Amino acid sequence: MNAVVMNAEWSPRPGYEVSDRERATGKARMASQVYKKPVFRWETVKDPSPARDEVLLAVRACGVCGSDTHCYESDGEGYILFSGPVRMPCICGHEYTAEVLEVGPDVRFLRRGDLVAAEGMLNCGVCEACRIGRPNQCPHLDMVGFSAPGAYAPLMASKERFLWKINGLAERYGSAQLGCEVGALVEPIACSYNGMFVSAGGMPPGSHLAVFGCGPIGLGAIALGRAAGAATICAFETVPERLDVARALGADVALDPRSCRPHEAILELTGGWGADMLVEAAGAALQTMPEIEKAFAPGGKMVYLGRTGLRAPVLLDVLVSQAASISGARGHVGGGCFPNILRLLERGRLDVAAMITTRLPFDRALDALAKSTDRKDGKVMVQYPAP
Numbered sequence: 001m002n003a004v005v006m007n008a009e010w011s012p013r014p015g016y017e018v019s020d021r022e023r024a025t026g027k028a029r030m031a032s033q034v035y036k037k038p039v040f041r042w043e044t045v046k047d048p049s050p051a052r053d054e055v056l057l058a059v060r061a062c063g064v065c066g067s068d069t070h071c072y073e074s075d076g077e078g079y080i081l082f083s084g085p086v087r088m089p090c091i092c093g094h095e096y097t098a099e100v101l102e103v104g105p106d107v108r109f110l111r112r113g114d115l116v117a118a119e120g121m122l123n124c125g126v127c128e129a130c131r132i133g134r135p136n137q138c139p140h141l142d143m144v145g146f147s148a149p150g151a152y153a154p155l156m157a158s159k160e161r162f163l164w165k166i167n168g169l170a171e172r173y174g175s176a177q178l179g180c181e182v183g184a185l186v187e188p189i190a191c192s193y194n195g196m197f198v199s200a201g202g203m204p205p206g207s208h209l210a211v212f213g214c215g216p217i218g219l220g221a222i223a224l225g226r227a228a229g230a231a232t233i234c235a236f237e238t239v240p241e242r243l244d245v246a247r248a249l250g251a252d253v254a255l256d257p258r259s260c261r262p263h264e265a266i267l268e269l270t271g272g273w274g275a276d277m278l279v280e281a282a283g284a285a286l287q288t289m290p291e292i293e294k295a296f297a298p299g300g301k302m303v304y305l306g307r308t309g310l311r312a313p314v315l316l317d318v319l320v321s322q323a324a325s326i327s328g329a330r331g332h333v334g335g336g337c338f339p340n341i342l343r344l345l346e347r348g349r350l351d352v353a354a355m356i357t358t359r360l361p362f363d364r365a366l367d368a369l370a371k372s373t374d375r376k377d378g379k380v381m382v383q384y385p386a387p
């Protein structure tokens, strides 16, 4: 089969200590410290051969993730931007939905013809982190499309424990294709859900929500905030196209942070109270933290989902005076993230189809990756022919 394969040079930065484990497995813990000069191209690769407890899948839709863009792009020294675990070469793509083609003899719940959405974090299930309910922090984690074969390929193999049925989405949208495209948004929205409702413990209906950054994770936070009964949602983003999508998904106010003072806008919208929950999905902590620290409501919670390797200045005294808190989160597994989002989507309580702003066919997957670098889209979606 033909697949989009990413490759790069293994060339650890001076000062980065390569561990024995990294040397033995070829998997870099922090790809941005090890891999340079990325190349993405079509290659002919072997069809997957599923194990007894796996299913063979025909991919139906796959979103381009910011992390894919971060592998596609490199910094001034040629290193890729993505800081997660990567083993190159690798078929990329992980925000996918698929149709089950074959089931192995030990598969229990899935049947041929089922449509499924897939978790991208292949946690081991047996280590201490996994067993205490922190699968996103599994130290043995493999990630689909980064260290395990990804979905920019017509066929994939997966264990059923990473798959969720989405037949109901196809019914809801009256089309397997549209159901699969919306289903492919569950993974990024689950990252927002994990941060807001699992890691930070959620917010009561009637809360004021502020969201910094309106890429897919910020847009997911806006849509979830609406579904969870936020009283107001104030969004900040520098790209005008994304401000429009933020409004379409439920932001009451969507502003360019360069043309206002965000904390003042939040205080104005909330009658001086501040935000009960603040989501940082911009990865621009240097710019956002000085605003966020002035916008906490009493007992306010900040959720940090953006990523940057830079240190950000924060006046921590506000955590004392406002009894505020900051939580971080990575990933989208466990905590009911996937099944709860699917329930909301299937019952029409969460409408996120407006997030998809560009659609390209599978044979243009490389163009889809290139398009994502302009950062104007809510989500770039790759569509696959039905099997």
Ligand SMILES: [Zn+2]
Pocket: 065, 066, 067, 094, 095, 187, 188
């Ligand atoms: Zn993703």
Ligand SMILES: [Zn+2]
Pocket: 123, 124, 125, 126, 127, 128, 129, 130, 138, 139, 140, 141
């Ligand atoms: Zn584990």
